[in-house]
Amino acid sequence: MVEAPATEEGWFALHEFRSIDWDAWRNAPDRRRERAVEEGRSYLQHREALATADAGDSALFSVLGHKADLLTIHFRPTLDELSTIERGFENTALAEFTTTESSYVSVTEVSGYVSDAYFEDGEDADIDEGLRRYIEGKLKPEIPDDEYVSFYPMSKRRGEEYNWYDLSFEERADLMSGHGDVGREYAGKIKQVIASSVGFDDHEWGVTLFGSDPTDIKDIVYEMRFDEASSRYGEFGQFYVGRRFPPSDLGAYLAG
């Protein structure tokens, strides 16, 4: 049996994809619509406010196409908080106008492919401050303001010829290193959050990309697809694209 990489986990993540029941919305009296906007806004602003306390982060996004209208992303230190958040939304008047179409449960993760030293020597490792901050940023990610988002789940292929889990640690580390090189080309343009869903959800990882230009999102995913780690070993689920907006704009969003 080949060696599994050491991993360190950070915040748990919940991605929720909801559609609007536009027929109900169109026909609802103003009073009910105002209450829905107000309760939804308040619920989401309270969740976002946590970011300042370093106890997690939350954000709201519009989503293009029929698969969903709204995406909320929540990062929290425990699964229990995510469970409370999920049920809390159902107690808002906004919930009456939405249906949860999909979701993803995962936990942010940094693995031994990134830095042997960090994992071998633990917190006392003689690693530079830059790497330490990099890892911290991966485990407790901040969600950037006013940017486009792309989310997709992925797994590593276990094909009869190309089987990721049959490769040696060194082969996998090499492939991940090449993969990281492509990512670094987009430094400053694309922020990536990688979270493991092994044992939690249907693929092995959830990938969330943020960027101020949606073409950069297309470009990084396309360029990485030529990278062996993806071309031979990547298996992808559904892709969602959208844009962050502040809960205070929820009324304007629903007004069309």
Next chain:
Amino acid sequence: MVEAPATEEGWFALHEFRSIDWDAWRNAPDRRRERAVEEGRSYLQHREALATADAGDSALFSVLGHKADLLTIHFRPTLDELSTIERGFENTALAEFTTTESSYVSVTEVSGYVSDAYFEDGEDADIDEGLRRYIEGKLKPEIPDDEYVSFYPMSKRRGEEYNWYDLSFEERADLMSGHGDVGREYAGKIKQVIASSVGFDDHEWGVTLFGSDPTDIKDIVYEMRFDEASSRYGEFGQFYVGRRFPPSDLGAYLAG
């Protein structure tokens, strides 16, 4: 890692497939039906009117079979405009009689397989005016009047033996060139719009074909299937076929 092609992007594209709720339509009073037709017509005509301003294009199509009744295609310079268009429809009285069954989000794209010179030397490239106009037509496509349409999403295979993303740039360029030769046989008969959905939607590209004879659509897709770029490397999603009609005919369309 093999080289990814350079790409240039044009307008973002939103394909929306909607079904009519015929039971609701049949039972609605005339006044509600008239208002739905009027609001739907007005909404769509305003969207189509943009075409003259070179700020995008929009069109309405009837679709055959149970997968959808109506298709709207919108090309716009930004994803944000597409998001507004999507929500805007939900505020028309026509929306009450429709359900969005599927959709596709993409961005028109020309890639380095078409012309090395164009991409290597940028806008100053010494390329002929014909090619420049060809590329411009691909990036900012006009939707032809009164023609049949076929839409399907596709990806390039990453099989254990035939893996598009493992081929060298030259091999891919050769295959795309053969593919283009088939397309050129149908010049004047079939207009193709290719838009990348990498990072945006579930396949890698959306393909939209327009033609005045639906048999030409069948013929070009069939002939291309024998081309190596498709036969060995193409993976296709669902196919939709329909015909463009002016929003002013919406009332007649709904009357059966």
Next chain:
Amino acid sequence: MVEAPATEEGWFALHEFRSIDWDAWRNAPDRRRERAVEEGRSYLQHREALATADAGDSALFSVLGHKADLLTIHFRPTLDELSTIERGFENTALAEFTTTESSYVSVTEVSGYVSDAYFEDGEDADIDEGLRRYIEGKLKPEIPDDEYVSFYPMSKRRGEEYNWYDLSFEERADLMSGHGDVGREYAGKIKQVIASSVGFDDHEWGVTLFGSDPTDIKDIVYEMRFDEASSRYGEFGQFYVGRRFPPSDLGAYLAG
């Protein structure tokens, strides 16, 4: 690139699979049920009446199992007529008691595998009258009365080892010839209609078999599965089985 076969197209085909809303039917007052039967009968009889005018054909079938209750097959010279037929049904009182569960859009096709001479020399080809009538029957098929029907969509495999679209024309013609030999064993027992859905629907062809003994349907499909054209290269979708009945029996059908 290997050679694609020449093809000639005939009538466009629309297969519609509908389920009955039995709860609504059971609870509807007699007057509404009578009107539904009467409008459905009239609509279908008018569509069937076209057969005498050589302008297409239409037929109604009961279907076994949960996938559908009713199948209507329409052959027409244009896609536009099929679009009108599809919407026309929605204006009958019968539509209120049905849901369209599935459908298939295709065009009858004869290909160069059948007769090189016919395709090479066009309509003036020196081919015998029997072949000419055979081809005419394939392109403008009559639907037999009171017989069982089986419908299924199919594609040709593009596997990494067995790839139909990589074979030479001669290899494909040989395989199709063997396939045809099995078909001829069932001459007089099974009538086959083959229609291409390339560019129109999710598989590449729709196959409709008619026979007076449903065991013959099972036998021909089973025997053909051992034929290389199917065993190595056939990929099949869902299968439906049913029996034709005259629209005048619609009331009796719905009475259980």
Next chain:
Amino acid sequence: MVEAPATEEGWFALHEFRSIDWDAWRNAPDRRRERAVEEGRSYLQHREALATADAGDSALFSVLGHKADLLTIHFRPTLDELSTIERGFENTALAEFTTTESSYVSVTEVSGYVSDAYFEDGEDADIDEGLRRYIEGKLKPEIPDDEYVSFYPMSKRRGEEYNWYDLSFEERADLMSGHGDVGREYAGKIKQVIASSVGFDDHEWGVTLFGSDPTDIKDIVYEMRFDEASSRYGEFGQFYVGRRFPPSDLGAYLAG
């Protein structure tokens, strides 16, 4: 082309999987519930009564899990009788509380793998009375009382390396013989009904197993999975498990 086995067909089979609308049931007044139980019981008892007349058989089963609550199996000499049975149920008051979730259409079949002599020499074959009775039991199966049932559809693999339909008749007969040996170990414990759905439904066969101990069902399916006919060539659909009960217990069943 390799040789297809000769086959003999018996009764057509309809498996119907229905769920109970428990919300409607809970809220229905006693009178409607009593009428539903009474009509359902009467309908099913009449169908079961046929078994004594050697004109088919019918039985009712409870099913575990969310896929269905009730299974009815009907064997009849013609597809037309199954069509009548299917629609007849919709005219009972019980139908209002059920939804048909799935179904399977097939015909019982014995093939040349079992006995060359039987098929080569026809009904006059010099085969022993035991084999004749065995075949008769396969073609006109009796459904045992008060036993557990497992149903699943299956097909034979047509993989690029392991392709059942590419094997010679002798290879297939050998594999089927080994498969039969496992079955014989369970003689007296498990009764198998095999019915072909080629051309009728989405897999190639429907398999129905009956046994008085559900562990025997698990054991025979598990043991057969190690048999080459299954391990290399079997492809399985969804599995359902349940238990027969008399229609007279329908009221008790619905009471929870």
Next chain:
Amino acid sequence: MVEAPATEEGWFALHEFRSIDWDAWRNAPDRRRERAVEEGRSYLQHREALATADAGDSALFSVLGHKADLLTIHFRPTLDELSTIERGFENTALAEFTTTESSYVSVTEVSGYVSDAYFEDGEDADIDEGLRRYIEGKLKPEIPDDEYVSFYPMSKRRGEEYNWYDLSFEERADLMSGHGDVGREYAGKIKQVIASSVGFDDHEWGVTLFGSDPTDIKDIVYEMRFDEASSRYGEFGQFYVGRRFPPSDLGAYLAG
């Protein structure tokens, strides 16, 4: 044909995944909500109380994400008891606010890979008391209090190159032994329940993991994925993650 392992079965298992109809819940009058909580609590507490009598076990879990809100796991000596439990829930007032989204039917199983001696010599085998207690714990599992749960169904691959059911008993026993070594590293942290669903449900086994730290769940599943028994031969269905809570907290759970 290779040898199937001997198996011993224990309790039958029913996993039920239900979603809450939050819209109905939000709008229900207090009296109906109180009755739903009270009947749900009472029903579940009675089922859990059985654990003390060694006649099975039952537990309630919250589930994260859109696939379900609640999971109930029931272990019982017979399938009939599980059928009664399933229908019994539908008679509670809580059922009106839930929909069963998924389920899994299986039977706990210990196989010959664990101990040849145990299976060869039966109950008189000279095996140590520790192993006997281990096996007893696998066949009649206790559900731990207040822990996280992960459930997923799995099958063994029957690929053209890697086919579990083609391996000799010794090869499979070796692979299972390596698999067991990983499991033992998590002794005291993760409790595994393995139950066969061969012939009962759509995969071959259901796996239920319990642990007080959800990261341990992710770690064990990830580490096992590098083990050949999983990397080459494991095929996984959907994953669910949640946490046990006492039925007495049902009211608080539903309050959000």
